[in-house]
Each structure stands twice: as structure tokens, then as C-alpha cells.
Amino acid sequence: MNTPALAVRDLSFAYPDGTEALRRVSFQIPRGAAVALVGANGAGKSTLLLHLNGYLMPRHGEVSIANTTLTPATASIVRRAVGMVFQDPDDQLFMPTVFEDVAFGPLHAGLPPADVERAATDALQRVGMLHLRARPPHKLSAGEKRAVAIATALAMAPDVLVLDEPTSNLDPRGRRRLIDLLRSFDHSRIIATHDLELVVEVCTHVLVLDGGQIVAEGPVAVILNDEPLMLAHGLERPHILRHHHPH
Amino acid sequence: MALGTWVDFGRLDDLGQLDTAAHRIDARAKAFTTLAFIVTVMSFARHEVSALTPYVLYPITLMSLGRIPAGYLFRKVLVAAPFALAIAIFNPCFDRQPAAAIGTFTISGGWLSFASIMVRFALTVSAALVLVACTGMHRLCAGLEWLGLPRVFAMQLLFVHRYLFVIAAEGARMMRSLQLRAASPYRLSLHVYGALVGSLLLRSMDRAGRIYGAMLARGFDGNIRVLNRQAWRWSDAAFAAGWCLFFVVARMWNLADAVGRLLPTGGAS
Numbered sequence: 275m276n277t278p279a280l281a282v283r284d285l286s287f288a289y290p291d292g293t294e295a296l297r298r299v300s301f302q303i304p305r306g307a308a309v310a311l312v313g314a315n316g317a318g319k320s321t322l323l324l325h326l327n328g329y330l331m332p333r334h335g336e337v338s339i340a341n342t343t344l345t346p347a348t349a350s351i352v353r354r355a356v357g358m359v360f361q362d363p364d365d366q367l368f369m370p371t372v373f374e375d376v377a378f379g380p381l382h383a384g385l386p387p388a389d390v391e392r393a394a395t396d397a398l399q400r401v402g403m404l405h406l407r408a409r410p411p412h413k414l415s416a417g418e419k420r421a422v423a424i425a426t427a428l429a430m431a432p433d434v435l436v437l438d439e440p441t442s443n444l445d446p447r448g449r450r451r452l453i454d455l456l457r458s459f460d461h462s463r464i465i466a467t468h469d470l471e472l473v474v475e476v477c478t479h480v481l482v483l484d485g486g487q488i489v490a491e492g493p494v495a496v497i498l499n500d501e502p503l504m505l506a507h508g509l510e511r512p513h514i515l516r517h518h519h520p521h
Numbered sequence: 522m523a524l525g526t527w528v529d530f531g532r533l534d535d536l537g538q539l540d541t542a543a544h545r546i547d548a549r550a551k552a553f554t555t556l557a558f559i560v561t562v563m564s565f566a567r568h569e570v571s572a573l574t575p576y577v578l579y580p581i582t583l584m585s586l587g588r589i590p591a592g593y594l595f596r597k598v599l600v601a602a603p604f605a606l607a608i609a610i611f612n613p614c615f616d617r618q619p620a621a622a623i624g625t626f627t628i629s630g631g632w633l634s635f636a637s638i639m640v641r642f643a644l645t646v647s648a649a650l651v652l653v654a655c656t657g658m659h660r661l662c663a664g665l666e667w668l669g670l671p672r673v674f675a676m677q678l679l680f681v682h683r684y685l686f687v688i689a690a691e692g693a694r695m696m697r698s699l700q701l702r703a704a705s706p707y708r709l710s711l712h713v714y715g716a717l718v719g720s721l722l723l724r725s726m727d728r729a730g731r732i733y734g735a736m737l738a739r740g741f742d743g744n745i746r747v748l749n750r751q752a753w754r755w756s757d758a759a760f761a762a763g764w765c766l767f768f769v770v771a772r773m774w775n776l777a778d779a780v781g782r783l784l785p786t787g788g789a790s
């Protein structure tokens with residue numbers, strides 16, 4: 275059967291100060307697909323992503339991963355299946371060395387030490403950061419931090435990867451490396467971003483969020499080529515689509 | 522940035538990652554021995570000064586084994602000194618009874634207990650700092666939990682440590698933006714400082730919350746787990762037993778006096 279990797283139904287959320295950040299959001303991510311979540315600053319992207327692993331617990335509406343609906347009781351199962359990469363890597367890296375940080379997830383999943391070592395080594399290798407294993411994370415460059423943050427999520431062998439603005443603050447080379455890396459994954463992915471070239475290269479589908487609502491969704495070529503739509507929601511049509519012919 | 526470099530917790534963490542003879546000693550052995558050290562040093566009578574001096578051997582040994590720079594440690598102890606000073610400073614005022622004499626010069630009990638408090642403070646704080654510097658906070662908390670510290674406290678300790686970094690980093694960031702915009706950060710009004718402190722607190726709390734979220738996202742359930750927990754070796758037991766024996770001996774006999782009497786030139790008294 276084709277259960278979606280991730281399904282969100284009628285999700286609404288307001289912050290304690292009354293800001294309505296999400297209004298009846300619904301969408302699905304097919305298994306193995308990469309979906310972009312675009313929208314201006316303050317559109318609610320981060321808020322939405324924080325619901326996907328129960329950092330914010332859904333109260334109005336529902337989030338399910340594979341066949342598990344997210345509730346306080348299932349949160350630990352869901353967290354193991356969802357690899358979350360925060361917007362700011364400094365929020366994500368909290369251990370004294372890169373290796374211990376990447377090993378934190380597998381270790382707390384209760385794996386035996388040999389498996390923990392292997393999971394952490396593999397994940398660091400996957401993002402090309404194994405040579406930094408003994409360094410303290412707070413002393414890395416922005417690009418290195420981001421790659422290590424992704425490794426911390428990969429090490430848990432998640433089914434779904436959730437990334438919040440993964441290319442922000444990166445220089446062109448770091449950004450290029452990251453795009454290639456994201457493209458090489460076969461996890462189901464949801465990526466919040468302003469980087470429309472990343473969307474074109476990595477994703478197949480786009481969700482457009484504005485004022486906490488999904489205002490459009492569809493294949494990348496269709497949505498990003500719709501100039502009036504993009505402009506209406508504080509975005510622009512990416513240059514590469516102007517020069518290449520969309521598939 | 523004077524404050525930043527003086528506080529500099531990051532250095533303590535970096536030192537905790539070294540691999541030296543002192544770092545290889547089991548965290549539990551070091552934590553236990555340091556605890557015994559602190560308890561013994563605190564148990565001396567309040568006028569005691571000379572009998573305390575042999576205890577300096579413990580932090581110094583651990584410091585040199587662990588290649589902890591003495592200057593760094595000294596600055597850290599100085600940072601905390603005002604707290605001890607605040608407690609000790611009242612002694613000379615209240616206790617004016619003469620308690621000891623050097624030649625014709627008499628020293629009041631108040632000054633002796635003042636000196637005693639400062640010496641004890643320097644000993645215990647430096648021992649605790651050396652312990653952290655040659656163990657690493659994470660391993661130390663896991664070790665303390667194993668020694669019987671309730672898990673809630675071990676976790677609290679770990680988080681306080683982690684959040685100190687957070688607050689220091691947020692503070693550094695705010696100072697930087699302040700220096701860019703204000704001619705001299707020292708000439709700001711009290712009102713501005715109040716706003717700064719408030720916003721520092723809020724930002725730190727926000728960030729602390731997000732870090733806790735990141736820990737939860739990776740399966741943290743309140744148990745501190747450590748990779749490669751060192752196996753307990755005989756040398757660890759010997760380390761703890763050897764030092765504890767020394768602490769007891771130095772507690773029962775005033776070793777400084779004994780050494781003084783043995784030296785041929787030390788026969789003044």
C-alpha cells in the first residue's frame with residue numbers, strides 16, 4: 275500500500291500571545307519525495323516544521339508519520355522516525371565534540387556501543403565531515419556546522435528528514451555542497467527555504483505558505499513559473515527557470 | 522570583551538577533551554576523591570591555616586598531570602574570590618582576641634579565620650575547577666550520577682553548565698552589537714542596561730528551550746548516557762585510595778609543622 279511518509283490534516287496553531295501561526299494546514303508527502311515549503315518570513319514555516327516531531331504537540335488537527343499519529347504517547351517513536359534539522363545549527367549542536375554530538379541520538383536510542391560508533395561514523399562520512407570528529411562544534415564554520423547538524427539527524431536513520439532553511443548563511447561553495455548532499459538522499463524530505471534554486475534542484479513538489487495557510491501546491495515547474503502567484507506571496511520567479519526549459 | 526575572556530567557560534570544555542594521564546582516570550574516582558578532599562578541607566577548625574597547606578598538593582598534582590595551564594586556573598579562582606571575601610571580611614571585625622604571635626606581633630583570631638576561609642576557598646574552588654577541566658562536564662555528571670547523586674541533580678548540573686554557555690554566547694553577541702552602535706558601552710544609562718539584561722534573559726531562555734527541543738528530538742529521555750564509559754581499573758582505585766589516605770593523615774597530623782620541625786633552619790619556635 276502507498277501510505278504517505280508524512281500526513282498533516284487540518285493543523286491549526288496559535289502562539290500563547292495570540293499570533294495565529296497556522297490555519298487548517300493539510301498536505302501529504304509521498305514516500306521518498308522531496309517537498310519544498312516556501313513562503314515569506316513569518317509565513318509559519320518554522321512553526322509548521324516544529325509540529326512534525328512533536329516539539330509543538332498538535333492540538334487542533336493531526337500529524338501522522340507512516341501509520342503512527344503523533345500524540346504525547348507516541349512522541350518518542352515519531353521522533354525516532356523524523357530527523358529534524360533546525361534553522362540555527364547552534365541550537366542543535368550541544369555536545370563537547372562533533373562525534374559525541376552525532377552519537378547522541380543513537381546512544382539515547384539504546385543501541386549497543388559498537389552500533390553507536392558505526393552509526394555516527396557513517397553519518398559523518400555521508401556528509402563529508404568525518405575529519406572533524408574530535409572538534410568542538412561551536413568552533414566550526416557555518417557550512418561545517420550545518421553539515422554536522424544534518425549528520426546528527428542522519429545518524430538516527432530517520433524515514434523523514436525535516437530541514438529548516440538549510441542554505442541560509444552559507445557561502446556559494448558551502449551552499450552548492452549542501453544542495454548536492456540533499457539531492458543525494460533518498461529519505462522523504464520536507465525543506466523550508468527561500469532558496470528557490472535549491473527547490474528546483476532538489477524538490478519535486480512545492481507547498482506555498484502565506485499567513486499560516488497553504489495557498490498553493492503542485493509540481494515545482496508549475497508553481498515556480500506562476501509569476502503572479504509567486505509575487506503575491508512575497509516570492510520571486512527563480513532565474514534558472516527563465517533560462518532553462520522546465521521539464 | 523574583558524568579561525568574556527575572564528569567564529571563558531569554553532576553555533574549560535576544551536580542556537575537558539584532552540587525553541592525559543589525569544583525563545584517563547575514571548570520572549567516578551576523580552569525583553569521589555575531590556568530594557573527599559572538599560569535605561576534609563572544610564572539616565578543619567576555623568583558626569587553622571598551616572595544617573591546610575599540604576592539601577595544595579592534590580589540585581597541583583591533578584593540574585600538572587592534566588596539563589591545565591596554571592594561569593588560566595588562577596584567573597578562574599580570582600573571578601570567584603569576591604564571594605569568599607564577602608563572607609570572610611567580617612571575621613577580623615568581630616573576633617579581636619589575640620590568637621597567635623609571630624615574634625612580638627600578635628594576630629587576632631579574626632584575621633586567622635579570615636585567612637583560613639580564603640585558603641579553604643582557594644583549595645576547594647581550584648580542586649573543583651581542575652576536576653571539571655580534566656574530566657569534562659558530561660562525563661562528570663554521568664560519574665556523579667553513578668556515585669549516587671539523584672538523576673534530577675545530575676541533569677540540573679549538566680543543563681546549568683550548558684546554559685551558562687548559552688547566556689555567555691548571547692551576551693557576547695549583544696555586546697558586539699552594542700559596541701557597533703554605542704561610542705562607549707560604559708556610558709549607557711541604567712535604563713538601557715536594564716533593557717539589555719531583560720532581553721539577554723529572554724533570548725537565553727528561548728535558546729535554552731530550543732536546545733532542549735533538539736535534545737528531545739534526538740531521543741533524550743532524562744538518562745545521561747556516555748559513550749565509552751571507561752572500565753574501572755585498579756589504577757583508579759589506587760588513585761582514590763592513595764589520596765584519601767593522604768587526606769586523613771594530613772587531617773590528623775599537622776604535616777606543615779612536622780616538616781618545619783624536621784628542617785634544621787626551621788627551629789625558630
Ligand SMILES: Nc1ncnc2c1ncn2[C@@H]1O[C@H](COP(=O)(O)OP(=O)(O)O)[C@@H](O)[C@H]1O
Pocket residue numbers: 289290291293294295313314315316317318319320321322
Ligand atoms: N515564540 C513565538 N511566540 C509568538 N509568536 C511567534 C513565535 N515564533 C514565531 N511567532 C510568530 O508566528 C508567525 C510564524 O513564524 P515562523 O513560523 O517563525 O515563520 P517562518 O519560519 O515562515 O519565517 C510569525 O508571525 C511570528 O512572528
Ligand SMILES: [Mg+2]
Pocket residue numbers: 319320321361438
Ligand atoms: Mg523560520
